[in-house]
Amino acid sequence: MQVIKNKLPKKTKISNIVTTADLKQKFDIEKLNDYSWGIYDQISYNGICGYVKTPEMKGKVTLFTSGKMISIGSNTIQNSIDQLNQTKFYLLQENLIHDIKLEPLVRNMVSTITFDKPLNLKKLVKKIPNSIYEPDIFSGLRYKIKEGLSALIFSSGKVVVAGSKSVQDISYAYSKIRTYVE
Incomplete structure (x- = not known):
C-alpha cells in the first residue's frame, strides 16, 4: 500500500492527540x-x-x-x-x-481502524509476529507493531492504535494490520 503523506487511510479515525510544550x-x-x-x-x-x-x-x-x-x-x-x-x-x-x-511536540496519537468484518483472533495471533492473545485476561489481541507503536485488535473488526506520533505512523500501522486481516 502506498502511504500518502498526511492523509489517513479509509476507515481510520484519530480519537485523541497528546501534545506537550514548555513555557x-x-x-x-x-x-x-x-x-x-x-x-x-x-x-x-x-x-x-x-x-x-x-x-x-x-x-x-x-x-x-x-x-x-x-x-x-x-x-x-x-x-x-x-x-x-x-x-x-x-x-x-x-x-x-x-x-x-512554544515548541509543541506530539507525544501520542490514538486512532481507531474499522474493518467491516469479524476477525478470528485465534487465527490472527498465529499469523501476526509480536502479538499476544490471552482471552481469559483481555478480549483483544495485543500487537506490538514496532517500538512505541502498538495495536489492540478486537474480534468485532475494531482496532485501536496507540503510540503514533504522526499520520504516517497511523498509515504504517494500518498497512501492517491490513496485510494480516484481508
Missing part, C-alpha cells in the same frame, strides 16, 4: 481560578497542576507549576497545537507569564 517558566497556578477558562484544585494532584478549558476547545490543556503543558482530547494535530497556543495567549493576556515561543 520555560514557573507561574502562580492558583490564579487560574480567577478566570472562567481556568480550573485549579489544590486537592487534585497535590496542587501541582491546573487546567485550561474553554467552550471552543475540543479537549483541554493541563498546566503544571513548572510551566509544562499537555494538550489532550484533540483529534487533529493542528487543533492540539492551537489549544497550547490559546492557553499561552490567555496566560499572557493576564500577565501570568512572559512571552515565549
Whole structure:
C-alpha cells in the first residue's frame, strides 16, 4: 500500500492527540481560578497542576507549576497545537507569564481502524509476529507493531492504535494490520 503523506487511510479515525510544550517558566497556578477558562484544585494532584478549558476547545490543556503543558482530547494535530497556543495567549493576556515561543511536540496519537468484518483472533495471533492473545485476561489481541507503536485488535473488526506520533505512523500501522486481516 502506498502511504500518502498526511492523509489517513479509509476507515481510520484519530480519537485523541497528546501534545506537550514548555513555557520555560514557573507561574502562580492558583490564579487560574480567577478566570472562567481556568480550573485549579489544590486537592487534585497535590496542587501541582491546573487546567485550561474553554467552550471552543475540543479537549483541554493541563498546566503544571513548572510551566509544562499537555494538550489532550484533540483529534487533529493542528487543533492540539492551537489549544497550547490559546492557553499561552490567555496566560499572557493576564500577565501570568512572559512571552515565549512554544515548541509543541506530539507525544501520542490514538486512532481507531474499522474493518467491516469479524476477525478470528485465534487465527490472527498465529499469523501476526509480536502479538499476544490471552482471552481469559483481555478480549483483544495485543500487537506490538514496532517500538512505541502498538495495536489492540478486537474480534468485532475494531482496532485501536496507540503510540503514533504522526499520520504516517497511523498509515504504517494500518498497512501492517491490513496485510494480516484481508
